[in-house]
Amino acid sequence: MPLSVQAMLELVLTTVPRCGESEKVPTSQALGRVLADRAVAPVDLPAFPRSAVDGYALSVADCQGATPEQPVFLPLGAKVLAGQLPAPLGPGGATFVTTGAMLPPGADAVILVERAQVQGNALAVSEPPRPGQHLSRPGEDIRRGRFLFPAGRRLGLPEIAILASLGYGELEVIRRPRVAIFSTGDELVSPGAPLAPAQVHDTNSVILRAAVEAAGGVVTRWGILPDRYPELAEIAAACAGGESDLVVTTGGTGASMLALAGSPVDGLHDLVPGLLAGSGVILNQGVGVVPGKPTAFGRIGPTPVFALAGWPYAVLVTFHLFVAPCLARLGGLPLPAERRLGRFPLGEEVKGEAGFRRYVQVRLEDRGGERFAVPILPPPPPSAARSISLLLEADGYIYLEAGETDRSAGEPVDVYVFPGG
């Protein structure tokens, strides 16, 4: 019996440790990254008594007894602009300050410029202001030593704003997981290179590179390996010495499934699981999901290795189900959420598959003013006739849980899209 999707995911998440290492990045480039350490305010914010407005700084004590009939006149000193170091306030004086300017020593209130009356070179105060009015005291916004964020906090724009305000030019964040990606197959040629007869373009390393980077990983090696053990040793090499935190391969998984099913495997290749078993350990082989049945997961040394089936559609499904959560765990990120497009009535019946969660591409189609999710079914397996065109025609996918029986036409279903980008 293959493992259920849920059991495979649990196996992956319990096997894979959070990456313990961290690195410094400029705060401006830390969006979406994860704090390695707890953050505590290193300074008071504001760091100095600061005007909250454009206005006139003065000492409330100098304004006692001021009335509209008998204003107090305070001679104006030199203006203080933001960034300037102010001279102390002369006795009985006032000073124009801009928003954000440091208050002159001796000032304890600010009168709004819109409400101030200036006569000649003096401010006319017609009632004593409230002490502390329109100014911020040091530490009034955030006090030095205040707890900000726990280790493991994912940084959004508000976090970036707070940490930059407090003077952080760099942040210590969890290192991105490093990933090696290999497509296996003698027939494969990189897209962009010309094909000889019988060759095909390697779609999977391209998908995986894009998907790994979108999921926060860094690709350390990637490319095509032929179906021969000496060259496949590069997979083991990518695991050695902690060079990669994860290795993902595609292809070379079908034969083992046949073997597991007791079928003849005359001349068939079963190379990646074979390498895994030989150089490391297979933790599971075979998952209850269609497409993606032959998916295998293991370890070479400490490094987790996924062996994904070679069909690009299976790569999309199994990356999303197992590899993306694994990357999130390695990078200290929350597990990725599904991206739901909406809920639509099913256009045609879809058959469940006992023991397997089934992923079915759908096209959204207008029928009499209502949008239906119309399944795009490949010919019954084993056939690969629509292997790419079903992605081309699809607007998203639905899935039927392993326990679910058929779903009938008209039944409402949730439609999802693959995340990333």
Place this chain on the structure above:
Amino acid sequence: MPLSVQAMLELVLTTVPRCGESEKVPTSQALGRVLADRAVAPVDLPAFPRSAVDGYALSVADCQGATPEQPVFLPLGAKVLAGQLPAPLGPGGATFVTTGAMLPPGADAVILVERAQVQGNALAVSEPPRPGQHLSRPGEDIRRGRFLFPAGRRLGLPEIAILASLGYGELEVIRRPRVAIFSTGDELVSPGAPLAPAQVHDTNSVILRAAVEAAGGVVTRWGILPDRYPELAEIAAACAGGESDLVVTTGGTGASMLALAGSPVDGLHDLVPGLLAGSGVILNQGVGVVPGKPTAFGRIGPTPVFALAGWPYAVLVTFHLFVAPCLARLGGLPLPAERRLGRFPLGEEVKGEAGFRRYVQVRLEDRGGERFAVPILPPPPPSAARSISLLLEADGYIYLEAGETDRSAGEPVDVYVFPGG
């Protein structure tokens, strides 16, 4: 009267052209980018007759009359693995082929390895297979010349998979918008550098750099400019010669609002709008949103320029409302969607502000088993006492439309988070 949020957004979107230029990127790095041209299948997929399974290739004509009692025996030729160029099928012969292998000339059906009976060096066929069974004909998946995607299609993982399968090593995509970012203010110092008395760290260029890059832009210049026209000329320089597609400044917008309101502006700086008016044109100044009232938008030469208010919270709000949609338009991307966290009852009454859409930070708080959105209110303006700490305490924000009156405690409200990261 300031422009409404909606009118300002329309002004921005009608002023800003889609970036007409494109660039080539490797297909593996094109996720989230936008196709510059329509894409049409350049080749047949598959390119050659291909086995869909592991099995035995043969000619149906050679199997006529086969029955379980009187099987036809087909001598086996050399195996054909994927990627190998097969020799033509000998008359009355069969050949083992792997999934994805090119069929030998002369073969028109494949028998599944699980169902095949091999005796000695011959395949025993006990009933004639269906012509075309378990194989794909050239172009059967996608035919050369088939329309794939229109120009302007945003590339997700399925699009990447399809284009890589068809051999695209690079794609022509819309160039990323180039953005110059300037914080203005004599008091500003980059985070990480030490502060002299009266100086503060420049939060806004850090927020903007992170936000611009998350929105698909490339930052060409960024940094701090003092409040003096000679140095502010760098803003105009960043607009010259098409170096930038967009310029975003923060700070230096308050004085003009006072002037617009008919207040005295003795000694106040109004530098960025002043520069805009002098070197280009102000298209609008003042928007019906709190925070962000003084937001200005204009052009220097052909280059759009945003002058955002200097409060980091206002930068977050106005970036999200106006700059992010502007970047999407420039880059040919769909307008960014709001990121809704959920719907929660309001913890306390919130007052609307006539003529202004009001953004209010909220904290999600458990009260008797239910989560409430509790407003985090700064002291009444003009004060900046909680300018950063309100972001620190918030889990998200709500907003009240300009026409909305107060919302009472217990009323359900939608809570959002700032996108990016």
